Amino acid sequence: MDNKGQLPIEFLLVVGLSVMVLIPLINGLSDESELNQAMSAARTGALQGAISDGLAIYPQETFRDYTSEHQRLLHPSGVKIVEINYLNQGFHQGYQKTKIQLKIHASAPSVTDKTDRNCLGDRINFNARKKITESFKTENLTNALYNPAFSGKYVFTTADVTWE
Template sequence: MMDSRAQISIEFMLIVAMIPLMVLLFGSLTSESSELTIAMAAARNGATQGANLDSLAFYPDQAFSNYTHKNQRLLLPSKIQILKVEYNNQGYNSVYQRTKIQIRVHASDPTLKNQDDKNCMGERINYYVRKSISGSFKTDYMTNNAFNPVFSYRYYYTTADVKWC
C-alpha cells in the first residue's frame, strides 16, 4: 500500500515539474512569432494610413514645392487600395545583431498613371509603414527621421519599393 502512494506522489511531482518547463519552451517560441505578427499588423496599418493621407497630408515646404511642380496629381484625392503586405526574412545581420525583415506593400490605384507619381506615393506609404512599426515597439530613438531601418527587439525592418498592380 505504501508503494502505490509513493508512486503517485513521484508522478505528480514529475508532472508539476514538467509544466513550467513546457510553458517556458512554448512561451519563447510564441513570443518570437508574436513580435513579427505585431510588426506586420503595424505595417498594414501604416500602409493604409500612408495611402489615405494623400491630399489631406501636411507637407514640409520642400515636399509641397516638389509636389506642386512635379507631382501635382498627388495633391488631389486618390483611390489607393492596399492589396497585400508581405515580408521576406533575409537572415541574421551581425552589424545590427538582429534578423533582417524586408516588407513589401502591394497597392493599386487606377488614377495614378505616371511612374514618378507612383514612386512618390510609394515612398510615402513606406515611410508610414516604418513609422508605424517604430511606434508599435517604441523604438523611435533607435532610428533616423526617415525611420529607416526600424527596430524591434529581435528584428530590424526595411521596406522594398511598393509594387503597383
C-alpha cells in the same frame, strides 16, 4: 493508500516534463506575438500613408516639391493597400537582430506615371516604418525616415511598393 511514495514521484515527473515542454513553447509564442504586433503596426501605417496619398494631404516641404515636379499628386487619387507580406532575411550581424523586409502591394488606377507612383510608395513605406517604431517606442534608434525600424528582436526594412 500509497505506501511506497510512487504517486508523488509520478506527479513530479509529469509536472517537470510539462514545464520543460512549456518554456520553449512560450518563447516561440512571444516571438510570434512581436512579429504580429509589428505587422499590425505596418498595416496601420501603410493605410495612413495611402489615405494621405489618396486625399493629397502632404507636409509643407513635400507639397512644395510636388507643386513643381509631380502636379498629378496634388489632386485626390484612389490609393488602396492590396496586401502586405514579409520576408525573413535571417539574422543580421550588424544589428544583432533578425531582419524582416516588408513588401507592400498597392493600387492606384488613376496614377499611371511611374515616378508619381514611386512618390506615393515612398510615403506608404515611410508611414509603415514610422508606425512600427511608434508601436515599440524605438523612434530614438532610427533616422528621420525611420529606416530601418526596430523592435525588440527584429529590424524592419521596406521594399519598393508593388503597384497593381
